[in-house]
Amino acid sequence: MHYIRFCRPPEVHSGRSQSSVKIVLTITTDLSDSFLSPRSPVQLAVIGAYTEHNDGRSQLIPVFLTQNNPPAWRAGMRVLKLDLPLPPRPIETIQIRPLSRQLTALSTEDVLPGNQGLIMAVYADMPRQGDGRAPSVCFRSLRLSAGDVAAGQTLQIEEDLGESIARHIWDSGIVMVSLLADICLDSTDASHGKPLPLFRGILLSDSRSLNVLELGCGVGVMGIGLARILSLRRAKHTPHILMTDLPEAEEKARANIARQGESLAGGSANLNFEPLDWHDGEKGVLGEKAASRAWDLVVLCDCTYNTDTLPPLVKTLSALHSHSARRSADGRCHVRTEVLVATKPRHSSEMIFFDLMSDDGWTVREQTALSLPLLDGEGQTVEVYMFGKEG
Incomplete structure (x- = not known):
């Protein structure tokens, strides 16, 4: 996939007759x-938006800033600089996405088929006149949809501006x-023959509350997405999801938990963060x-790229497995921790992870590869593995 990025915050400049916004972006x-x-x-397409209040309700009104002369990203570009006139009414947010709907990842149903080149749009709050402070973050937006579930619920995840x-x-x-959306939201009973039946069974079980811990959560895409999707599924028991990472990730993870607002306020999913080295x-x-x-279930996404951290990662997985076995020993049912690993292979040295897992008694119970094509090159895959351990 590719991502449109703001290289720096949008800048609003006031002119005598009309204000403009200066944007520097890249696509990587x-x-x-x-x-x-x-x-x-x-x-x-560069789209601004402002809020209109009618009869006690708020509605976001889009304004196309590039309708007559859309800018274009071409091969060989590293940055694209734009200077666009603003409408008379101040806009609150700005969005940049491909003009072509087929090239844009707007919903989860766009991503999973893996049969088209996808580019993720970027959003940012506009700087306020006289505030003097430029926004330091942008955010991504993805509608949660599958099968016959309406695409009205949107997952928003905040990330830092820039290319870091x-x-x-x-x-x-x-x-x-x-x-996750495909597994949990599609009620058409079309799961027969689909990959990862063990993983699907864990997610869809209603026998008791599901407890999921995420390692290396980063900005929180996987954990927050799981909580939001399980809340839409409205399971009989409230799931508990705990995101963990190093202490320096806490501020961004908690900001993204807070960004979900009322979507998780009803107690349909319990979501939290805790540092874990x-x-x-x-x-x-x-x-x-x-x-x-x-x-x-312990889940981790894109955590195997740094081979120096793999030995403590594997030992942490085994420690969580042992902890769960001890904690459930006196309970009504025995809990055997399963581990889901999703990774886009980036270099051959990552294969040592599988050797370390095997040495520690973990075996691959099921696996699949999900297509992730590139618009300008050969397709890639995200590999998904379910590990189990006896004892």
Whole structure:
């Protein structure tokens, strides 16, 4: 996939007769390691929006800023600079996406088929006149839809402005949210023959509350997406999802939990964050929240790229498995922690993860590969593995 990015915050300039907004953008892969190089120019739509209040209700009104002369991203570009006139009414947010609907990832149903090149739109709040503060974050938006479920619910995830790979959305998270929507929201009973039956069974079981812990959550795409999707499913028991990462990830993860607003306010899913360093986890040292439950499922997305962290990661997984077994020993049912790993392979050295898992007694119970094509090159895949461990 490719992502439109603001290189710096949008800047509003006031003129004598009309104000304008200056934008500097780029289009790169999730790690910003290559720029989009399309065979044909990709026209872009820049859309502002303001809120209109009528009869006690608020409605977001879009305003196309590039309707007559859409800008285009061409092969060989590294940045695109725009200076666009603003409408008389101040706009509150701005969105940049491909003009072509087929090239745009707007919903989870766009992502999962994997049969078209996808570019994710970017959104940002506009700087306020006289405020003097430029926005430091942007956000991504993805409608949650599958089968006969209406696409009215939208997942919004905040990330940092710029091209740094830290505190950004990565491919595997987007693909996994799309897979979760397909599994949990499609009520057409069309799951026969689909991949990952064990994973599907865990997610769809209504026998008791589902407890899920995420390692290396980053900005929170997977954990928050799971909570939102399970809340839409309206299961009999409230699921508990705990996102964990290093302490420096906490601010962004909590900001994204807060961004969900009323979508999780009804108690349909319990979502929280707690710091967890794998160097502590490998010793069995867990935080209060991580130690409070036996975990049915541990999930991680794009966490195997740094081979230096793989030994403590594997030991942390085993420690969580042992903790869950001990905690559930005196309970009414035995909990055996399963592990789901989603990764877009980036280099061959990542294969050591599977050797380390095998050495620690983990086996692959099921696996699949989900297509992730590129608009300007050969398709890629996100590989998904379910691991189990006896004892």
